[in-house]
Amino acid sequence: MSEFTPLSELGEFGLIKLIKDKIELRHPSTVKGIGDDAAVLEPQEKQIVVSSDMLLEGVHFDLTFCPLKHLGYKAVAVNVSDIAAMNAKPTQITVNIALGARFTVEAVDELYEGIRLACENYNVDLIGGDTTSSRAGLVISVTAIGEVAKGEAVLRSGAKENNLICVTGDLGAAYVGLQILEREKQAFIANPEMQPELEGKEYVVGRQLRPEARMDVIHELKERGIKPTAMIDVSDGLASELLHICSQSKVGATIYKDNLPADEQMLETAMEFNLDPITCIMNGGEDYELLFTVPLEDYDKVKNHPDISIIGKITDASEGVNLANKQGQAFPLQAQGWVHF
Amino acid sequence: MSEFTPLSELGEFGLIKLIKDKIELRHPSTVKGIGDDAAVLEPQEKQIVVSSDMLLEGVHFDLTFCPLKHLGYKAVAVNVSDIAAMNAKPTQITVNIALGARFTVEAVDELYEGIRLACENYNVDLIGGDTTSSRAGLVISVTAIGEVAKGEAVLRSGAKENNLICVTGDLGAAYVGLQILEREKQAFIANPEMQPELEGKEYVVGRQLRPEARMDVIHELKERGIKPTAMIDVSDGLASELLHICSQSKVGATIYKDNLPADEQMLETAMEFNLDPITCIMNGGEDYELLFTVPLEDYDKVKNHPDISIIGKITDASEGVNLANKQGQAFPLQAQGWVHF
Numbered sequence: 001m002s003e004f005t006p007l008s009e010l011g012e013f014g015l016i017k018l019i020k021d022k023i024e025l026r027h028p029s030t031v032k033g034i035g036d037d038a039a040v041l042e043p044q045e046k047q048i049v050v051s052s053d054m055l056l057e058g059v060h061f062d063l064t065f066c067p068l069k070h071l072g073y074k075a076v077a078v079n080v081s082d083i084a085a086m087n088a089k090p091t092q093i094t095v096n097i098a099l100g101a102r103f104t105v106e107a108v109d110e111l112y113e114g115i116r117l118a119c120e121n122y123n124v125d126l127i128g129g130d131t132t133s134s135r136a137g138l139v140i141s142v143t144a145i146g147e148v149a150k151g152e153a154v155l156r157s158g159a160k161e162n163n164l165i166c167v168t169g170d171l172g173a174a175y176v177g178l179q180i181l182e183r184e185k186q187a188f189i190a191n192p193e194m195q196p197e198l199e200g201k202e203y204v205v206g207r208q209l210r211p212e213a214r215m216d217v218i219h220e221l222k223e224r225g226i227k228p229t230a231m232i233d234v235s236d237g238l239a240s241e242l243l244h245i246c247s248q249s250k251v252g253a254t255i256y257k258d259n260l261p262a263d264e265q266m267l268e269t270a271m272e273f274n275l276d277p278i279t280c281i282m283n284g285g286e287d288y289e290l291l292f293t294v295p296l297e298d299y300d301k302v303k304n305h306p307d308i309s310i311i312g313k314i315t316d317a318s319e320g321v322n323l324a325n326k327q328g329q330a331f332p333l334q335a336q337g338w339v340h341f
Numbered sequence: 342m343s344e345f346t347p348l349s350e351l352g353e354f355g356l357i358k359l360i361k362d363k364i365e366l367r368h369p370s371t372v373k374g375i376g377d378d379a380a381v382l383e384p385q386e387k388q389i390v391v392s393s394d395m396l397l398e399g400v401h402f403d404l405t406f407c408p409l410k411h412l413g414y415k416a417v418a419v420n421v422s423d424i425a426a427m428n429a430k431p432t433q434i435t436v437n438i439a440l441g442a443r444f445t446v447e448a449v450d451e452l453y454e455g456i457r458l459a460c461e462n463y464n465v466d467l468i469g470g471d472t473t474s475s476r477a478g479l480v481i482s483v484t485a486i487g488e489v490a491k492g493e494a495v496l497r498s499g500a501k502e503n504n505l506i507c508v509t510g511d512l513g514a515a516y517v518g519l520q521i522l523e524r525e526k527q528a529f530i531a532n533p534e535m536q537p538e539l540e541g542k543e544y545v546v547g548r549q550l551r552p553e554a555r556m557d558v559i560h561e562l563k564e565r566g567i568k569p570t571a572m573i574d575v576s577d578g579l580a581s582e583l584l585h586i587c588s589q590s591k592v593g594a595t596i597y598k599d600n601l602p603a604d605e606q607m608l609e610t611a612m613e614f615n616l617d618p619i620t621c622i623m624n625g626g627e628d629y630e631l632l633f634t635v636p637l638e639d640y641d642k643v644k645n646h647p648d649i650s651i652i653g654k655i656t657d658a659s660e661g662v663n664l665a666n667k668q669g670q671a672f673p674l675q676a677q678g679w680v681h682f
Contacts, residue, residue, distance in 0.1 A: 031388060032496065035589070037426035037573055038392035038487070040494050043384055047372065051379035052469055052484055054437040058476040085378035096395040096482050128393055135399040136477030141437050143393055143484040146379065153381050155373065232378055248376070 005105040015131055018105070019112055023126050027091050029147065030125045039127035041092060046147040048091075051082035057137030064188075065181045065196075068107055070209045071140070072114025078235065079144035080122045081213035081288045085233040087154035088146035090215070092127045093119070096141040098134035111140075122215060152227070154292070159230035159249035163293040163314040166228075168217045168307055170261040171238055172277060175284025176269040177201070177208030203265045211288040217307060218290075224301050228292035237283040239333045241291050243321055249293075252319040255312030255333075258326055282323070282333070346446040356472055359446070360453055364467050368432050370488065371466045380468035382433060387488040389432075392423035398478030405529075406522045406537075409448055411550045412481070413455025419576065420485035421463045422554035422629045426574040428495035429487035431556070433468045434460070437482040439475035452481075463556060493568070495633070500571035500590035504634040504655040507569075509558045509648055511602040512579055513618060516625025517610040518542070518549030544606045552629040558648060559631075565642050569633035578624040580674045582632050584662055590634075593660040596653030596674075599667055623664070623674070 007015065020034045032040040041048075055061060055075055063071075076093060083090040095115060099108065119126050124144070184196040198205055213233075221228065230249055232241045238260075246253050260281050270277040293314055294302060302308050312324075322330035348356065361375045373381040382389075396402060396416055404412075417434060424431040436456060440449065460467050465485070525537040539546055554574075562569065571590055573582045579601075587594050601622050611618040634655055635643060643649050653665075663671035 032494075036496050036498075037423040038390040038429070038485075040427070040489075041389045041391065042491070043389065045385075048382045048384065048389070049379040050382065050433070050435060050469060050484075050486065052435040052437050052482075053471045054439060054473055054480070054482055056439050056473065056475055056480070059439070059474055082378040086381070088379070092391070094391060094393040094484060096393050098395060098397050098400070098480070128391060130394045130482075132395055132397065133400055134397055134477075136475075139395070139397070139439070139480055139482075141393075141395055141471075141480075141482035143391075143435060144379075145391065148381075150383070153373075155377050157377075 007099065007101070007103055007105060007108065010105050012131060015108065018109065022112070022116060025125045026123060027125050029091055030127055033125060033127040039092070041145070043147055047150050047153060049083055049086045049088045049146045049148055049153065050143065051079055052141065052143040053079050053082070054139065054141040056139050062185070063138070064185050066209060068110040069114035072111040073118045073210055075140045075142050076115055076118035076122065076124070077211055077213045078288060079142045080118070080124065080215065081233040081235070083144050083146035084213050084215050084218050085231050085290060086146065086148060087152055087218060087228065087231060088148035090122050090124045090144055090146045092125045092145040094127060094143045095129040097129070098132045098139040100134050100137060122213065154228050154231040156230050156232050156245050157248040159245050159251050159293040159314045161251060161314055161316055162296050163229055164296060164299060164302065164310050165253060165255060165291070165293055165312040165314060166302055166308050167234070167238065167261060167289055167291050167311050168214050169287065169289040170263040170266065171234065171287050171289060172270065172280030172284045173204045173207040173263050173266040174211060174286035175280050176266050176273065176275065177204035177206070179273050179275070180205055180269065181208060201265065201269065203263060204269055208286065211286065213288060214290045220305070226294055226298050226301050228294055231290060231292035234287045234289045234291055235285060237285040238291065239282040243333060245291070245293065246321050250317050252315040252317050253312055253321045254315055254319070254324050254330060256324050259309060259311040261309040348440065348442070348444055348446060348449070351446050353472060356449065359450065363453070363457060366466045367464055368466050370432055371468055374466060374468040380433070382486070384488055388491050388494060390424055390427045390429045390487045390489060390494065391484065392420055393482065393484040394420050394423070395480065395482040397480050403526070404479070405526050407550060409451040410455035413452040414459045414551055416481045416483050417456055417459035417463065417465070418552055418554045419629060420483045421465065421556065422574040422576070424485050424487035425554050425556050425559045426572050426631060427487065427489060428493055428559060428569065428572060429489035431463050431465045431485055431487045433466045433486040435468060435484045436470040438470070439473045439480040441475050441478060463554065495569050495572040497571055497573050497586050498589040500586050500592050500634040500655045502592060502655055502657055503637050504570055505637060505640060505643065505651050506594060506596060506632070506634055506653040506655060507643055507649050508575070508579065508602060508630055508632050508652050509555050510628070510630040511604040511607065512575065512628050512630060513611065513621030513625045514545045514548040514604050514607040515552060515627035516621050517607050517614065517616065518545035518547070520614050520616070521546055521610065522549060542606065542610065544604060545610050549627065552627065554629060555631045561646070567635055567639050567642050569635055572631060572633035575628045575630045575632055576626060578626040579632065580623040584674060586632065586634065587662050591658050593656040593658050594653055594662045595656055595660070595665050595671060597665050600650060600652040602650040
C-alpha cells in the first residue's frame with residue numbers, strides 16, 4: 001500500500017499540467033506564461049536583467065540532507081540574489097528540471113512547493129521551463145528576469161577610490177552549516193538509528209539549506225536614497241567577490257578584519273570543526289548576502305542600518321586588495337571560490 | 342604527449358574567460374553581456390518572448406555519434422525554433438553547462454564553437470550562463486529571448502475553423518536519421534574496426550544531428566504579408582503538435598495523408614528499418630519545422646512556396662482531430678510525443 005505515485009503514471013504532459021495548475025501570475029509585465037512555445041513579456045520602457053544558474057545533485061546539493069522544498073526555494077533564491085545584485089526587481093523565472101526515475105509525483109510537487117513559495121515571497125512569476133528525465137541525478141536550471149529603470153542598474157565595475165565597502169547580514173554561516181550537515185550524514189551512514197543532532201545549530205544549517213536573496217536591502221537602500229556604485233552577491237565567498245569588484249572597477253581595497261560581520265553560532269561551530277572563522281567568512285561562500293560600495297558621503301545613511309556592516313574602503317589599484325588587522329598589518333587577499341573541476 | 346588540456350588546468354574563471362573572449366555582441370538591445378551578476382537588455386517598446394530547454398547526455402544526445410560542435414549548434418537551434426514559433430526574432434541566449442571531469446578544454450571549445458556558429462547564423466547574442474561540473478554526463482540548458490512587436494506574437498490558441506494547416510520543410514527525417522546512428526553505433530560496439538556507413542544517408546543523419554530553426558520562413562511570411570493565426574514548432578512530432586493547437590484553439594482538424602511532406606531519403610530509410618513512414622512523420626519528432634494555420638484567404642500566398650505544404654484544414658471541435666486518406670476515410674490522431682519517464 002503505497003501513498004506515492006510513480007511519475008510514469010502521470011507522463012510528461014500530466015506533470016506539466018500539475019505544475020501549471022498551481023501557478024499564479026502577479027506581474028502586469030507577464031502577458032503569457034506557461035503553455036506556449038515561449039512566454040510573452042512586456043517590460044515597456046524598463047531595462048531587463050537576465051541571470052541563469054544550474055544546480056546539480058551531487059555537486060551543489062545532497063538530497064540525503066536537503067529537503068526538496070528547501071531545494072526548490074534555494075534554486076529560485078540564488079537566482080533572485082543575482083537580480084538583486086544588479087539593483088533590479090525580479091519579475092519572472094523559468095525553471096528547467098531533469099528528474100530520475102526514482103522521483104515520485106509527490107516529490108516533484110514538494111520541489112515545486114518550494115519554488116512556488118519563493119515566487120510568492122519574491123513576487124516573481126514562473127513563466128516557463130522544461131521537464132525532462134535524467135539518467136543520473138536531479139538537475140535544476142533557473143533563469144531569472146528582472147526589471148530596472150534605465151540608468152539604475154548597478155554593475156561590478158563602478159567602485160571608486162574612497163568609496164565605503166559594505167556587506168549585508170553575516171558571513172560564513174552557510175559554509176559551517178554545510179560542515180554540520182556533512183558530519184550528521186556520516187554519523188547516519190555509520191548508524192542509521194542515529195537522529196541528526198542539529199540543536200543549537202538551526203541558524204547555520206538554515207543558512208545553508210534555505211538562503212534568502214536580500215531584496216529587502218535593495219528596497220531599503222532605495223528608500224534611504226542610496227545607489228551603490230558597485231554591487232555583487234556573495235555566492236563564492238567575500239574574497240572572491242571583492243576581487244571581482246576590484247578587477248572590474250580597476251581599483252584596490254582594504255577591508256578590516258574586526259569589521260567583518262559574524263554570527264555567534266557560526267563562530268562556535270567554526271571552533272568545533274577547527275576552522276579559522278576568518279577563512280569561513282572570506283572563502284566560505286553561499287551566504288547570498290550583498291557586497292556593495294557607496295560614496296563616502298553616504299556614511300551617515302548606512303552607518304546605523306542594523307543589517308549593513310561597513311567593512312572597508314576602496315583604494316587606488318596600486319595598493320592591491322588587502323585584509324588589515326587591528327595592528328594595521330595588511331595581507332593580500334586570494335580568491336578561493338569553488339573548485340569545480 | 343597529449344594535445345589536450347584538462348579543465349582543471351584552466352579552472353572555472355579561466356574557462357569563463359575562454360568563452361567570453363570569443364563572443365561578439367550584435368544587438369543594440371544588449372546593453373551588458375557576460376561578466377556581471379546578470380546581463381542588461383533594453384527591449385524598448387517591444388514585447389519579449391522567453392523559452393528554455395535542457396538537453397542531457399544519455400537522454401537527448403549520445404556523444405558516441407553526436408559531434409560536440411553539432412551539439413552546441415543544436416542546443417541553440419532548438420531554442421531559437423521556439424522563438425520562431427512565436428513569430429518573434431531571437432535576440433539573446435544564456436547557456437548553462439555542466440561538464441564531467443573527462444572533458445578537456447579543447448572539447449569545451451568545440452562545443453562553444455557550435456554555439457557561436459548558431460549565434461552568428463541566427464543573429465543572437467550569448468549574454469550569460471553558468472559553467473559547472475557534473476558527476477554524470479554533459480548537461481546543456483539554454484534560455485532564448487526574442488523580440489516581437491506588440492500584437493504580432495502568434496500563440497497556439499488562435500486557429501479558427503476553415504483555416505489552412507501548413508507545415509514547413511519535410512517531416513520524419515530526424516527520426517530515421519537517429520535509427521541509422523543507433524544502428525551504426527551497435528555495429529561499432531560489435532566491431533570497433535568498423536567504419537560507419539552513412540553514404541546516401543547524409544540528409545536524414547544531418548536532420549538529426551544539426552537541425553535548423555526555420556527563421557527563414559518567419560521572415561518570408563512577413564514579407565508576403567502573412568500572419569499565421571496559430572503556430573508551434575515540431576519538436577515532439579506532428580500529431581502531438583497538432584493536438585496542442587487544436588486543444589488550445591478549441592477546434593478540430595483534418596489533415597490529408599497524401600499532402601504530408603516527406604523526403605525520398607527518409608522514405609527509403611523508413612522502409613529499410615521496416616518503419617511506417619506515416620508514423621515517422623506523425624510521431625518522429627525533432628524535425629524543428631513550423632506547423633501553422635492561416636486564413637483561407639491566404640491560400641494564394643502560401644500555395645506556391647517551395648518550402649511550405651498545405652496539409653489540411655481546421656474544423657469544428659466536434660469533428661475531432663483526424664488523418665484522412667485518399668478514399669476519404671478519417672482516423673483519429675493520437676499523440677505519442679516523447680515518453681520520458
